[in-house]
Amino acid sequence: MSTLDRLIRLVRYLKPYRIRLGAAFACSGLVAAFSGAYAWLVKPVLDEIFINKNESLLLVLPLALFAVAVLKSVFNYGQNYLMNYVGNQVITDIRQELFGKLIRLPVSYHDVNTSGRLVSRVVNDVTLMANAVAGVLKDIFQQGLTFLAMMGVIFYQNWRLGSLSVIVIPLAVFTMVRMGKRLRALAASGQERMGDMASTLQESLSGIRMVKAYGREESEAARFQRSNRSFLSTTMKAIQ
Numbered sequence: 001m002s003t004l005d006r007l008i009r010l011v012r013y014l015k016p017y018r019i020r021l022g023a024a025f026a027c028s029g030l031v032a033a034f035s036g037a038y039a040w041l042v043k044p045v046l047d048e049i050f051i052n053k054n055e056s057l058l059l060v061l062p063l064a065l066f067a068v069a070v071l072k073s074v075f076n077y078g079q080n081y082l083m084n085y086v087g088n089q090v091i092t093d094i095r096q097e098l099f100g101k102l103i104r105l106p107v108s109y110h111d112v113n114t115s116g117r118l119v120s121r122v123v124n125d126v127t128l129m130a131n132a133v134a135g136v137l138k139d140i141f142q143q144g145l146t147f148l149a150m151m152g153v154i155f156y157q158n159w160r161l162g163s164l165s166v167i168v169i170p171l172a173v174f175t176m177v178r179m180g181k182r183l184r185a186l187a188a189s190g191q192e193r194m195g196d197m198a199s200t201l202q203e204s205l206s207g208i209r210m211v212k213a214y215g216r217e218e219s220e221a222a223r224f225q226r227s228n229r230s231f232l233s234t235t236m237k238a239i240q
Contacts, residue, residue, distance in 0.1 A: 013093055017086045024082035027075045028142035034072035036149030041065050043157060079142065095126045114199035117192075124194060193231040200227045 014021055045061045099122055110118075151166075204211060204220045211220055 010090075013090045014086065016093075017089055020082050021086050024079050024086065025141050027079035027082065029145055030075040031072055031079060031142055032145030032149045034068050034075065035146045036153050038065065038068045038072065039150060039153045040156070041068065091127055094129070095122055098122055098126060114196075115202060117196065117199050119202070120194050120198045193227070193234050197224070197227040197231050200224050 041061065041064055045065065102118060102122070200223055204224060211217060
């Protein structure tokens, strides 16, 4: 299944919260607009106050900068709150649906898949997926609109510098796409290792009486260490 197919499937989970999601996107647009306005105001402040010594603007321009910064913070808070609200609701809905699916699967499926791995998928994987979706939606709208606002300011003030920025953009996008593919693969591997570690931990603790009876404390500790180190190795690859 491609990334686009996954996103399309996730859209149905977002539909019940489309009003709040729309409000979050509106806040994102306003944050981008105020970011551009703030950048645009910096030049008049430097030129009129510090270079031209225009005393009539000494109060107006700093107040304008302050007002823009306050409004940007307000809408940024609104965007973060609404995105987190939608993200947490989606987490709850997907987790409930996933549990309902798992509980109805045949015993043969549970024989093949350890309970620790299934618990990790219900608890950790769903949370990571929903947070990733919320982060992507936020980045696409806020960062994308902020980028367009900033580019507009750059072209307005210096079109040559703006043209140079456009030339560099494809290289940056290509690099980010390549890194994104690698990080997705490592994230999937990391979740598998986390599931293995959770399974080892659950098996050891649920069978603690047997472990004690046969003196297998050191053996179980060594088994958990292997799972723990495997998870650490995968995590370190993701941050290198």
